[in-house]
Amino acid sequence: MFEQLVEKLPVGIGIVDENFLVIYLNDFFRDRLPREYRNSYKDTPVTDIFSHQAKFLERRLKSVFVLQHPSFSYWEQRPHIFPFKSSRPITGEETQMYQNMEILPVKDKSTGRKYACIFLQDVTAQASYFRTQQKLSAALKEEHEAQRKLIHKLDTAQSQLIQAEKMASTGQLAAGIAHEINNPIGFINSNLDTLSQYANNLISICDGVENHVTDFNDEVKEQIKNLFEAQHYDLIKDDIEELLEESKAGLNRVKDIVDNLKQFSLDSTKGSQIVELNDVASQTIKLVSTQYASHHYKVESADEKIEIMANPGMIKQALMNILLNAAQAIPDKGYVKLSLLKNSENITIKVLDSGEGIEHKNMKRVFEPFFTTRPEGQGQGLGLSTAYTIIKKHKGKISINSKVGKGTVVTIELPITSKDNSATAPQ
Amino acid sequence: MSVVIPLDEEQRDALQELLNIAMGQAANSLAQLIETKIDISIPKITSVTPAQLYSLLFGSQDTFHTRQSFLGDIQGEVISVLSRSGLSEIAKLMDYSDPLSKEDVEEIILELSNILAGACLAGLSSQLELTTNLNMPTLFTPNKENFDELKWQHSLVMEVQFTVAVSSFSMRVVFCLDDDSLTRMKDTLDELLD
Numbered sequence: 001m002f003e004q005l006v007e008k009l010p011v012g013i014g015i016v017d018e019n020f021l022v023i024y025l026n027d028f029f030r031d032r033l034p035r036e037y038r039n040s041y042k043d044t045p046v047t048d049i050f051s052h053q054a055k056f057l058e059r060r061l062k063s064v065f066v067l068q069h070p071s072f073s074y075w076e077q078r079p080h081i082f083p084f085k086s087s088r089p090i091t092g093e094e095t096q097m098y099q100n101m102e103i104l105p106v107k108d109k110s111t112g113r114k115y116a117c118i119f120l121q122d123v124t125a126q127a128s129y130f131r132t133q134q135k136l137s138a139a140l141k142e143e144h145e146a147q148r149k150l151i152h153k154l155d156t157a158q159s160q161l162i163q164a165e166k167m168a169s170t171g172q173l174a175a176g177i178a179h180e181i182n183n184p185i186g187f188i189n190s191n192l193d194t195l196s197q198y199a200n201n202l203i204s205i206c207d208g209v210e211n212h213v214t215d216f217n218d219e220v221k222e223q224i225k226n227l228f229e230a231q232h233y234d235l236i237k238d239d240i241e242e243l244l245e246e247s248k249a250g251l252n253r254v255k256d257i258v259d260n261l262k263q264f265s266l267d268s269t270k271g272s273q274i275v276e277l278n279d280v281a282s283q284t285i286k287l288v289s290t291q292y293a294s295h296h297y298k299v300e301s302a303d304e305k306i307e308i309m310a311n312p313g314m315i316k317q318a319l320m321n322i323l324l325n326a327a328q329a330i331p332d333k334g335y336v337k338l339s340l341l342k343n344s345e346n347i348t349i350k351v352l353d354s355g356e357g358i359e360h361k362n363m364k365r366v367f368e369p370f371f372t373t374r375p376e377g378q379g380q381g382l383g384l385s386t387a388y389t390i391i392k393k394h395k396g397k398i399s400i401n402s403k404v405g406k407g408t409v410v411t412i413e414l415p416i417t418s419k420d421n422s423a424t425a426p427q
Numbered sequence: 428m429s430v431v432i433p434l435d436e437e438q439r440d441a442l443q444e445l446l447n448i449a450m451g452q453a454a455n456s457l458a459q460l461i462e463t464k465i466d467i468s469i470p471k472i473t474s475v476t477p478a479q480l481y482s483l484l485f486g487s488q489d490t491f492h493t494r495q496s497f498l499g500d501i502q503g504e505v506i507s508v509l510s511r512s513g514l515s516e517i518a519k520l521m522d523y524s525d526p527l528s529k530e531d532v533e534e535i536i537l538e539l540s541n542i543l544a545g546a547c548l549a550g551l552s553s554q555l556e557l558t559t560n561l562n563m564p565t566l567f568t569p570n571k572e573n574f575d576e577l578k579w580q581h582s583l584v585m586e587v588q589f590t591v592a593v594s595s596f597s598m599r600v601v602f603c604l605d606d607d608s609l610t611r612m613k614d615t616l617d618e619l620l621d
């Protein structure tokens with residue numbers, strides 16, 4: 001009865017002797033034997049019948065006989081020891097049977113002879129499930145990674161939006177203030193002119209009195225002299241001119257700032273015309289390169305003519321600001337490259353420099369008005385915010401990428417508006 | 428921290444002696460199979476907390492781990508710690524050819540664990556005249572948190588290190604017994620001592 005049971009067990013059971021000759025195979029094995037061994041498997045080396053993994057089987061059988069200790073093999077490492085088909089050749093996903101194997105040492109009590117018993121388990125379903133699970137988990141992981149990236153992108157986009165929002169409001173405010181400041185600047189300027197005129201007149205009067213002091217009698221002479229001394233006339237005369245000069249210079253700087261700020265409120269539709277970007281690029285590069293002559297400059301363009309509808313002054317201004325930053329970022333010698341690219345919808349302008357780069361913590365702020373890392377008096381922090389506003393006005397995009405110690409790339413994308421607009425655009 | 432060893436001096440010595448013999452047999456088995464000389468350290472018997480066990484097993488880097496449970500008169504788990512270095516030389520001795528795939532490596536460490544743990548356990552059981560059966564080994568990658576959550580306070584561990592003479596390979600086999608088995612083993616040791 002036991003023999004019948006063993007015959008029918010849903011696991012493979014085989015017994016081999018110390019020479020690896022097959023003594024017994026149950027149905028599970030016999031049903032799957034290679035045709036030529038169906039009737040002659042007995043007393044044949046198991047490694048001949050299943051030559052596919054002969055070396056491995058031999059090694060494991062040897063170990064069992066020598067050590068008299070069971071040996072195990074798993075589908076994860078060695079899925080198909082015996083070349084058996086999956087038990088579901090039609091509906092299953094796997095074509096080959098996945099197997100776990102265990103070899104046990106056994107001893108015939110009556111003869112004392114040693115045998116090895118091979119148990120083979122069909123774990124195809126389990127393996128298939130496991131593998132599907134693994135694929136799923138890999139897919140999930142991938143998806144998760146993609147989501148993480150997306151969230152990161154959204155985060156950046158959001159902070160850029162906030163930035164843009166801030167820019168817009170600060171810009172408007174700045175433009176408003178600039179306008180208001182313009183009036184007082186105007187009269188301060190003309191008053192200063194008048195004042196310096198008046199000062200000159202007063203000085204001439206005093207000088208005249210001083211020159212003719214000998215014409216007065218001693219008492220008056222003494223009084224005049226005392227008066228001049230008490231009021232420190234010599235000092236005033238020296239200082240007054242300097243003070244006026246300095247005030248004028250200061251006022252000019254205020255005027256510059258205000259002019260820059262006014263860019264924010266400029267209406268870009270005014271002054272729109274066809275602009276050829278290759279020309280604009282090389283013109284601005286030329287200006288910057290004479291100022292910062294130690295660097296190497298290069299303009300790269302894919303097309304001979306790259307035309308857009310734009311305000312040429314503003315575009316030049318924007319490029320100028322960016323190129324200046326690039327040149328200023330290079331401490332000693334380096335290169336600045338401007339490249340122009342055109343496709344059917346966009347023009348991409350890239351300004352690349354080999355400068356010191358931008359620290360991560362500053363990346364979010366570089367477009368902010370008045371943000372500068374330059375020493376006091378050397379930068380207003382308006383270059384990039386002005387460029388930003390100009391590009392926005394032209395319905396374009398501007399972004400900046402940087403690696404500390406390596407350099408910086410500013411990328412501008414401008415949409416190509418159709419030429420028909422040029423007819424209606426005012427000169 | 429004082430380590431409580433739940434064995435008295437005499438029991439300990441007796442067990443030490445038995446382990447020496449059992450481990451020697453184990454080393455011989457492996458040596459026979461891969462035809463190389465194998466050295467063993469003097470087996471260490473200690474009582475550990477989960478945290479101590481963790482650092483005992485996973486203190487060194489660049490190691491593989493497997494675990495196997497055994498049932499029978501005494502029960503517990505064997506954890507093997509195998510060095511990464513020298514593994515490819517052992518693989519050659521075991522008839523694997525370069526380059527080793529990930530699966531080859533896994534198979535080799537499972538097989539080595541099974542042989543050594545099996546031989547040690549068989550030796551120990553026969554010395555103590557107990558019957559035990561070793562289950563199949565599996566790969567083991569634990570993390571510290573899981574060890575902190577273990578329910579037991581102290582466990583007796585028996586540890587032995589094997590080194591293969593011609594390579595930089597070494598391997599530690601650590602036996603951990605549960606409380607019942609410890610009592611059972613103490614009784615058996617007492618019987619042997621009488």
Ligand SMILES: Nc1ncnc2c1ncn2[C@@H]1O[C@H](COP(=O)(O)OP(=O)(O)OP(=O)(O)O)[C@@H](O)[C@H]1O
Nearest residue numbers: 325326329357366372373379380381382383384408
């Ligand atoms: N190409 C660049 N490389 C490194 N840092 C840059 C670059 N472009 C801009 N920056 C950083 O961004 C800051 C802001 O630039 P922005 O042009 O707006 O102002 P600024 O150059 O400081 O002053 P200015 O108003 O004179 O242009 C700079 O101070 C500088 O730190």
Ligand SMILES: [Mg+2]
Nearest residue numbers: 321325383384
């Ligand atoms: Mg600037």
